[in-house]
Amino acid sequence: MGFRDMFLMNLGMLISVAYLANVLYKYLFNFTSGKVKYISSVILMILSGWICMKFGFRLRDNVIFDLRFVPLLISAYVYSQPLTILIVGVGIGLARLTFGINEAAMAGLYNLTLLGIVCAGLNIWLRRSQLRLLMKSCITILVVNIINTINIGILGVFPFKQYMLDIAPVVFPLGVLLSALFALILRDFQLEKNLNMELKYTNDLLKKQKEELQKTKIKLEERANQLLLASQYKSEFLANMSHELRTPLNSILNLAQIIEESGPKSADDDNPVYGSIIYRSGQDLLQLINDILDLSKIEAGRMEISREEIILGELAEVVEMQFRHLAERKELEFEVRQDEGLPDTIVSDSMRLQQVLRNLLANAFKFTEDGKVKLEIRREKPEDHIPGEWIVFAVTDTGIGIAEDKHALIFEAFQQSDSSISRTYGGTGLGLSISRDLAELLGGFIRLQSKKGLGSTFLFFVPLYNHTEKEGISQ
Structure with a gap:
């Protein structure tokens, strides 16, 4: 080899x-x-x-x-x-x-x-x-x-x-x-x-x-449960505290109203003026407490929604009557218009529906110095083609308007579109946040159309019929 x-x-x-x-x-x-x-x-x-x-x-x-x-x-x-x-x-x-x-x-x-x-x-x-x-x-x-x-x-x-x-x-x-x-x-x-x-x-x-992720997941779940429990305790505390505050505050408001209505006893008697100031300040404080109470109830899941027939014509009259005096005082044109062909009634929660409309109209009057505020009730389909039949309450004003990049921000609690807003017009920024949550609880939602300096239109969509299985549609 x-x-x-x-x-x-x-x-x-x-x-x-x-x-x-x-x-x-x-x-x-x-x-x-x-x-x-x-x-x-x-x-x-x-x-x-x-x-x-x-x-x-x-x-x-x-x-x-x-x-x-x-x-x-x-x-x-x-x-x-x-x-x-x-x-x-x-x-x-x-x-x-x-x-x-x-x-x-x-x-x-x-x-x-x-x-x-x-x-x-x-x-x-x-x-x-x-x-x-x-x-x-x-x-x-x-x-x-x-x-x-x-x-x-x-x-x-x-x-x-x-x-x-x-x-x-x-x-x-x-x-x-x-x-x-x-x-x-x-x-x-x-x-x-x-x-x-x-x-x-x-x-x-x-x-x-995988083991580390599992451990982290367990820790995050424990932390989430702790945060959820803490949030629940906070909401329950706010709800209870707000309720406890309203009782003595109502007493103060009643006494202030009595002092205001009693009239001056002499030319130098300023008590009615002081009573008027106390009454107006107390009303503002009561509104804030009511807003906090509503917000805490929503967060705690304790906000109850009832279902009843609401006559649209009567609803429009009530809302117009509530804001007619404010419109005259601010010298603004106020129009409430109801389209033809609407049903006579819808099924919803009358108190919460009126609360959302009051919040939207109050904001419209607050931020409008000249021009008009208009409430239209009509039947309309949402722009994103959400199925179903809807009644829309459109609140339009000729006020200061809202910049497009702030549209989502203003629906968050305690937020304003501009830091100067709260200094000039007051308010806590709770109204729109509560309105959005209430709209979802009613099975509807709110859309905003606005540009800075050109006024705003808030579209409050409410389902025409009561679909109990329908979930709220988020903003």
């Missing part, structure tokens, strides 16, 4: 060892410590070199040609410590002595030791070099094969000239080709191993993240 067949056999044995190592690592060494894995891999490298010698080509009884340097070549890529590579080289060299101690065996020991030093140096260069991996691999394979050939020619039992002319031209290209082929095969093994390790790491990481 010639050099070629022997080298091919060596290559086959190395592939078998590499496959066996992969299996052992997967099913045995994978469960051991890192130190055990490291030592086992070094022993496996030395064993691979010994197997190459065992099945090498015996040119004479004491001369063996093989690919024992290939495991050492691979070590230069695998290990990060140059000392480990030197140990592998010396180990393979000592393994040569198991086939007999003679001149050729000692030459093999010296050769592998020198190759171990060279590969240790190449290992340092590989880690520091900026060349591409393919280029570094080609250089390393060529350097190791060249030095191996020179070492055998100098240290071996054959005369240098005879070895270089007769044997090296055959074994050198075979060694380069087969070591490169084995390096590629081993690289595939390594890529598969790295892929499996990455998959395992990814699975472990995902499992850990």
Whole structure:
């Protein structure tokens, strides 16, 4: 059997060892410590070199040609410590002595030791070099094969000239080709191993993240429950406190009204004026308390909605009567118009429906200094084509208007479209927030059409028929 067949056999044995190592690592060494894995891999490298010698080509009884340097070549890529590579080289060299101690065996020991030093140096260069991996691999394979050939020619039992002319031209290209082929095969093994390790790491990481997310979810749920409970306690407190405040405040209002209506007892008697001031301030405070009470009831889920028939004509008359005096005092035109073809009645909560209309009209009069305020009652479909039949109460004014980027903000509690609004016109910003929530409880919703300086139109949509299964549609 010639050099070629022997080298091919060596290559086959190395592939078998590499496959066996992969299996052992997967099913045995994978469960051991890192130190055990490291030592086992070094022993496996030395064993691979010994197997190459065992099945090498015996040119004479004491001369063996093989690919024992290939495991050492691979070590230069695998290990990060140059000392480990030197140990592998010396180990393979000592393994040569198991086939007999003679001149050729000692030459093999010296050769592998020198190759171990060279590969240790190449290992340092590989880690520091900026060349591409393919280029570094080609250089390393060529350097190791060249030095191996020179070492055998100098240290071996054959005369240098005879070895270089007769044997090296055959074994050198075979060694380069087969070591490169084995390096590629081993690289595939390594890529598969790295892929499996990455998959395992990814699975472990995902499992850990899942556990952390589960813990975070539990904490967030506990925190949400605490916040919900705190919000409920706050709303209940506000509801109870608002109720308790209204009783003494009503007494103050009654006394202030009596003082105001009693008239002055003398020219210098200012008591009726003071009574009027107390009465108006008390009314404002009572309205604020009522708003807070309504808001807290809505947040606590304690706002009850009744269903009854409401005569639209009577509703329009009541609203007009409530705001006619205010319109005359501010010298504003006030129009209430009801379209033809409307049903005589709708089914809703009369008190809450009037409350929303009062809030919208009160805002319209508050923010309008000149012009008119108009309430239209008509049948209309929403712009977003929400199904069903709707009655819309459209409150239009010629007031200061609202900037388009503030349309959503003004429906939040305690918010105004401008910080100067509360200073100029007063108010807490609760009216629209309560109106929006009440509209949803009634099965309807509110839309706004307004531009700054051009007035506003609030469209209050109420379902024409009572659909008890209908949920409120949010702003």
